[in-house]
Amino acid sequence: MQIAQSKPISFSWRSLPWEQFAPWLVPASLIVIWQLLAQLGFISTRVLPAPTQIVEAAIRLTLSGELLRNVGVSLYRALVGFSIGGSIGFSLGVLNGVSRPAERLLDSSLQMIRNIPHLALIPLVILWFGIGDPARIFLVSLGVFFPIYINTFAGIRSIDPNLLEMGKVYGLRQRELFWQIVLPGALPSMLVGLRYALGLMWLTLIVAETIAANSGIGYMAMNAREFMQTDVVVMSILLYALLGKLADSIVRALEAWLLPWHPSQSH
Amino acid sequence: MNTISSDQEVLNYSTDHGAHVSIQGLSKSFGDFPVLSQIELEINPGEFVAVVGKSGCGKSTLLRLLSGLDKPTEGAIYIDQQPLQGLNPFARVMFQDSRLLPWRKVLDNVTLGLKYQNKQRGQWALQEVGLSDRAHRWITQLSGGQRQRVALARALVSQPRLLLLDEPLGALDALTRLEMQNLIENLWKEQQFTAFLVTHEVEEAVYLADRVIVIEEGIISLNLPISLPRPRNSGSLEFAELKVRILDQILGRQRQPERHSQEFTAIES
Numbered sequence: 168m169q170i171a172q173s174k175p176i177s178f179s180w181r182s183l184p185w186e187q188f189a190p191w192l193v194p195a196s197l198i199v200i201w202q203l204l205a206q207l208g209f210i211s212t213r214v215l216p217a218p219t220q221i222v223e224a225a226i227r228l229t230l231s232g233e234l235l236r237n238v239g240v241s242l243y244r245a246l247v248g249f250s251i252g253g254s255i256g257f258s259l260g261v262l263n264g265v266s267r268p269a270e271r272l273l274d275s276s277l278q279m280i281r282n283i284p285h286l287a288l289i290p291l292v293i294l295w296f297g298i299g300d301p302a303r304i305f306l307v308s309l310g311v312f313f314p315i316y317i318n319t320f321a322g323i324r325s326i327d328p329n330l331l332e333m334g335k336v337y338g339l340r341q342r343e344l345f346w347q348i349v350l351p352g353a354l355p356s357m358l359v360g361l362r363y364a365l366g367l368m369w370l371t372l373i374v375a376e377t378i379a380a381n382s383g384i385g386y387m388a389m390n391a392r393e394f395m396q397t398d399v400v401v402m403s404i405l406l407y408a409l410l411g412k413l414a415d416s417i418v419r420a421l422e423a424w425l426l427p428w429h430p431s432q433s434h
Numbered sequence: 435m436n437t438i439s440s441d442q443e444v445l446n447y448s449t450d451h452g453a454h455v456s457i458q459g460l461s462k463s464f465g466d467f468p469v470l471s472q473i474e475l476e477i478n479p480g481e482f483v484a485v486v487g488k489s490g491c492g493k494s495t496l497l498r499l500l501s502g503l504d505k506p507t508e509g510a511i512y513i514d515q516q517p518l519q520g521l522n523p524f525a526r527v528m529f530q531d532s533r534l535l536p537w538r539k540v541l542d543n544v545t546l547g548l549k550y551q552n553k554q555r556g557q558w559a560l561q562e563v564g565l566s567d568r569a570h571r572w573i574t575q576l577s578g579g580q581r582q583r584v585a586l587a588r589a590l591v592s593q594p595r596l597l598l599l600d601e602p603l604g605a606l607d608a609l610t611r612l613e614m615q616n617l618i619e620n621l622w623k624e625q626q627f628t629a630f631l632v633t634h635e636v637e638e639a640v641y642l643a644d645r646v647i648v649i650e651e652g653i654i655s656l657n658l659p660i661s662l663p664r665p666r667n668s669g670s671l672e673f674a675e676l677k678v679r680i681l682d683q684i685l686g687r688q689r690q691p692e693r694h695s696q697e698f699t700a701i702e703s
């Protein structure tokens with residue numbers, strides 16, 4: 168009853184313009200101040216170009232096709248790395264979550280590997296794969312693997328055993344228990360893992376592209392640095408932020424779609 | 435709302451009476467720790483048996499053995515003369531914590547485990563517990579009492595011949611508990627399943643059961659038929675007398691039962 172009543176109230180609050188514009192107020196003012204300071208010459212464009220210059224750079228690179236090509240290359244690396252690392256992490260998380268023998272066999276080894284920061288492997292990875300795409304995709308996979316693995320595993324292990332017992336009494340077979348209880352019960356934790364994984368995916372890619380690449384957003388930034396094109400450097404950084412935000416929004420949408428029952432979804 | 439034809443179908447189904455349960459020489463130990471020893475108990479089809487006893491005396495253990503979730507150390511359980519092996523297919527359990535799946539709506543919780551996720555039967559069961567208007571709510575939008583009703587509907591939707599209730603009302607407030615007791619009694623009368631209720635409330639046991647069983651130190655120390663007419667008046671003297679008798683047994687108190695019963699019969703006649 169209370170829930171049903173509080174919903175329209177919170178909705179009417181949300182529909183007020185102030186509620187919608189408030190989060191944008193601070194960033195918008197900062198940009199205006201930044202623009203003014205840059206135009207009045209308080210900040211050298213060498214240090215930080217004005218917002219309009221960054222937009223100009225973006226338009227210039229879009230028209231030349233360079234922007235789209237580099238974003239495309241970065242996205243491709245991110246997605247391939249994510250698919251590989253994510254699917255291995257998910258499979259092993261499910262396997263170890265469901266099977267104690269598998270956990271005993273694999274989990275402590277995986278935990279040991281986890282203690283190595285995956286970016287520390289860069290020199291080794293370059294020795295193995297050269298500086299081509301396989302190296303970057305390997306690093307991204309590795310970065311994505313652990314948050315997915317750990318949260319899938321933990322999600323399955325945190326299922327209330329009483330619910331499984333109930334499922335058994337109500338005649339669910341092993342497979343039905345998995346699909347109807349284990350998986351939906353572990354889903355909130357898995358999505359937390361997904362969010363971390365996407366964060367690490369970008370981080371890894373930024374580092375990997377910055378250190379050694381001949382295309383991609385990171386390369387675009389490093390290349391621009393050599394030519395003192397601060398506007399392109401800042402634009403690349405903002406691009407990473409934008410893509411990170413996009414990934415986060417996708418996870419939020421997934422949560423709203425997959426977990427409509429979850430307390431986190433009742434606004 | 436249900437159509438008449440689906441109600442008819444369900445009614446035909448429920449003419450199947452309750453299961454006959456025979457417990458023979460049943461013992462259960464956890465390691466060296468004996469919980470139940472040499473339990474003998476016959477439960478007639480459609481009978482309502484309540485089990486009371488101190489916490490930890492093995493009530494839930496007995497219920498779990500009946501459900502087939504645990505295996506006896508010794509002895510056997512016969513359902514309609516057939517020895518019980520593995521999970522009891524005729525039984526459904528209602529637990530103290532409702533054990534509903536929060537990621538399913540009310541109706542989908544009720545139809546869990548039905549071979550064909552029959553919405554009509556789910557609706558019928560929800561109607562039986564008075565919650566048909568909540569079919570499409572999430573579990574988190576229900577009160578504790580409503581959750582237990584959903585759990586009851588889930589237990590009854592498959593028309594079990596044996597309903598096992600493990601302190602199903604233990605977490606509810608007093609008023610809701612009274613309501614639920616009446617609901618359980620009515621559904622039991624209507625559907626004629628055999629009911630096995632574990633409770634720590636002696637009053638609840640006397641109110642609902644045809645027979646109250648007290649478990650103490652692993653054995654049945656009292657097996658008391660309750661022949662009061664239904665619906666029972668928990669304020670009546672006979673009711674109070676039976677309650678005191680059971681409580682005395684559980685708490686190991688000595689009284690002079692003669693004097694009490696004389697007083698009561700005198701007032702009654």
Ligand SMILES: Nc1ncnc2c1ncn2[C@@H]1O[C@H](COP(=O)(O)OP(=O)(O)O)[C@@H](O)[C@H]1O
Nearest residue numbers: 464467469487488489490491492493494495496
């Ligand atoms: N799985 C188990 N392993 C070991 N001991 C158990 C287990 N289940 C119950 N027990 C013990 O058996 C005794 C009876 O438990 P239970 O049947 O749950 O009591 P209650 O009458 O309160 O329902 C308790 O002492 C409990 O500690």
Ligand SMILES: [Mg+2]
Nearest residue numbers: 493494495600
């Ligand atoms: Mg118990």
